[in-house]
Amino acid sequence: MANNRRLLRLKVCDFLEIRNVNEVAKSVKATARDLTPMGICFSSEVEWKRGHVLLINYFIPEEFESIKLKVAIVWSEFIDTEKGYFCGGEITEVEKGKQEKFANYYARRLKDLSI
Numbered sequence: 001m002a003n004n005r006r007l008l009r010l011k012v013c014d015f016l017e018i019r020n021v022n023e024v025a026k027s028v029k030a031t032a033r034d035l036t037p038m039g040i041c042f043s044s045e046v047e048w049k050r051g052h053v054l055l056i057n058y059f060i061p062e063e064f065e066s067i068k069l070k071v072a073i074v075w076s077e078f079i080d081t082e083k084g085y086f087c088g089g090e091i092t093e094v095e096k097g098k099q100e101k102f103a104n105y106y107a108r109r110l111k112d113l114s115i
Contacts, residue, residue: 007036010109016042017057017066032058037106038091040071045084048073054089060105067102068095 014032030044040056048054052073057066070093077086094102 007038008110008113009034009036009041010106010113012109014061015059017059018042018044018046018048018054020048021053021055021070027057033086035106035109037103039074039089040069040091041086041088043079043083043086047078047085048076048087048089050075053092058102060101063101067098069093069102 012032012035014035016030016032017027018030019027028044028046030042030046032040032042034041040058050073054071054073056069056071058069059066069091071089072092073087073089075088078084079086
């Protein structure tokens, strides 16, 4: 299978708060595992199915506030009872006014790889 990705996936271990776009009050804690400006993979105790639309608070290390992402799940796989599910999603929207901060985080992490 060919790898058609245009952007390098960065390995991360960042904190997330996730909720289904249709469930205002209920949020789930998760961990980002890799990231590009267009997509995110994360581990979660909750099963998110293909087609679910999620609102994710992405907590960038060294920042005092999160960046809100809207993500459409494209795949989900059960790993085991300890690790839960590994999910991948397309980032469809980045919080207005924080797009540059999100892009800079990716660029900074990318630069750190080349040092």
